[in-house]
Amino acid sequence: MTSEHPIPALALLLAVLLGGAALSGCASLERGEPSGHSGRDAGGAGPDAAAPADAPSFGADVHPILLASCGDCHGPGGDERDALALGEDPDADYDAIVRLSDADDPEGSRLLRLASGNGHRRVIAAGSPDYLVIAAWMAGGEQP
Ligand code: HEC
Secondary structure, three states, rough: HHHHHHHHHHHHHHHHHHHHHHHHHHHHHHHHHHHHHHHHHHHHHHHHHHHHHHHHHHHHHHHHHHHHHHHHHHHOOOOOOOOOOOOOOOHHHHHHHHOOOOOOOHHHHHHHHHHOOOOEOOOOOOOOOHHHHHHHHHOOOOOO
């Protein structure tokens, strides 16, 4: 009966000692945390800032569509190079196409209006996959 008391007392003492050790451990962890947090925040800005990288790019996505869709007439050897001249090098064509694009209103852009048949023959139908890639490229900030 009486021998049962020392055990809870010992347990309490151990709990206090372990608690104290745990507290000091926490304190040192907390001291280390601020740098850990700021490191994570700095790393977190990377993926967020890189979000536009998910948007289509001119060289990889848009230029191949334009060459395939418009190249017969406006590409190398085409008859309509006075109106728009496209070549094999995306960098060389980027400025001319950006002049026809509108990041704030892709569907209202000269490029997509012409391509979808507004004042021009329809080459890329509104709402088609190619049309949507070009619209997403504009809305995504016209990545080169
Ligand atoms: C079958 C031939 C043909 C194809 C394919 C073609 N075009 Fe044209 N394009 C023309 C002709 C002809 C003109 C000049 C007369 C006119 O404006 O319609 C022209 C004119 C243009 C102009 C200048 C007129 C303006 O209003 O700025 C642009 C820009 C243009 N095309 C863009 C494109 C784009 C972008 C594509 C592909 C999505 C394309 N074209 C596909 C024949 C074509």
